[in-house]
Amino acid sequence: MGETDGPRIAVTRNGPYVVRGGLPIVRRTIVVDEDGESVSWQSGEELPVRESCTVCRCGASDTKPYCDGSHAVIGFDGAETASLEAYENAAVAIEGPRITLMDQVELCADARFCAAKGKAWHLVARDDDAARETVIAESNLCPAGRYTAVEPDGTVHEPALGMQMGLVEDPEAGVSGPLWVQGGVPVTSADGESYPVRNRVTLCRCGKSANKPFCDGTHIEAGFDDGAIRGTETTWW
Ligand code: FES
Structure with missing residues (x-):
């Protein structure tokens, strides 16, 4: 195709x-x-x-x-x-000890998944597995792709979407x-x-x-x- x-x-x-x-x-x-x-x-x-x-x-x-x-x-x-700029260039990195949260704020569709369970942008600063998993899950639920979670080795978490x-x-x-x-x-x-x-x-x-x-x-x-x-x-x- x-x-x-x-x-x-x-x-x-x-x-x-x-x-x-x-x-x-x-x-x-x-x-x-x-x-x-x-x-x-x-x-x-x-x-x-x-x-x-x-x-x-x-x-x-x-x-x-x-x-x-x-x-x-x-x-x-x-x-x-x-903007026509690539997300990787336009987004800012919120770096934490376990995971990095990439954020392009102007894309926010206000679906509020990131605001649940303690707020992803706060949780990213924590050094524990539960917070890391919540940041990844909430990033993946974001419909706008404002947020993405990135591992220290550069691996990007993205949900499988048809x-x-x-x-x-x-x-x-x-x-x-x-x-x-x-x-x-x-x-x-x-x-x-x-x-x-x-x-x-x-x-x-x-x-x-x-x-x-x-x-x-x-x-x-x-x-x-x-x-x-x-x-x-x-x-x-
Ligand atoms: S601002 Fe128009 S649908 Fe969200």
């Missing part, structure tokens, strides 16, 4: 994401524990696989997750402001979240430039991110709802 045959995503200027290559689209919900802390993911409905489709990027479509042309009606400004687009739902925060693109699906800008191909990235679908096309967590403040939170989603998909 050539690079142009497989799943791929193209950002369009002030318009939707054009998704090609039969990328599966699946509902993914953040699960919390009794303290309300994000601890795992639950998979939900799988949409019928389409060879190509347009996925809403402005947040205004009545047929979410698909585009219905609303971006033109609302005058959506989808200007891309995100190519998929997740529709993030965050009931604890009462909102829908970004598009969780998994498995190294290439994303190109409206100018045809390539963003770093990564195992996990989150693309904004509320239209409000200041780091487009990536999510920056603003969907929480914006109260974004794709219909799944209030139960008003379209039923045809």
